[in-house]
Amino acid sequence: MKKQDVSRRSFLKFGVAGLVAVPVAGLGWTTTAAAADRLDPESAEAQALQYTANSETEGQSCSTCLLYNDPTQEEWGPCAVFPGKVVSANGWCTAWVARG
Structure with a gap:
């Protein structure tokens, strides 16, 4: 019976560590991927949000939107609405939300 308790405890430790590690690792991947690809205003996803x-x-x-993930980027930066893409800091779409 003790072995099962240790196994459950280990499972929970690894599970919690995994839940924390996946989003943190994803942030680095998203930023790296986004830095390479500018959003095309003619793409379907861009046109859907004007x-x-x-x-x-x-x-x-x-650059003044809450969804613009890196306000220190002055020309192009990542946006939560368009994952894997960067948007113009001077751009705009219908998902714009004032930075609070």
Whole structure:
């Protein structure tokens, strides 16, 4: 009976470690992948959210959006709405949310 307790305990330790490791590892992969691929405004995903690389709405641009994952990026940066892509810091789409 003791062996089962140790096995369960080990399983839970590895399970918790795995749950923590997967999202952390994913952040690095997403950022690396996103840095290479600019979002094409003509793509279906961009058009679905009316993405434009140059915002015409004053005060609303990707760099001021809560979904823009790295506000230190001044030209192109990752966006939560378009995983694996980078968007123009001056861009805009209908998913824009004010950074709080």
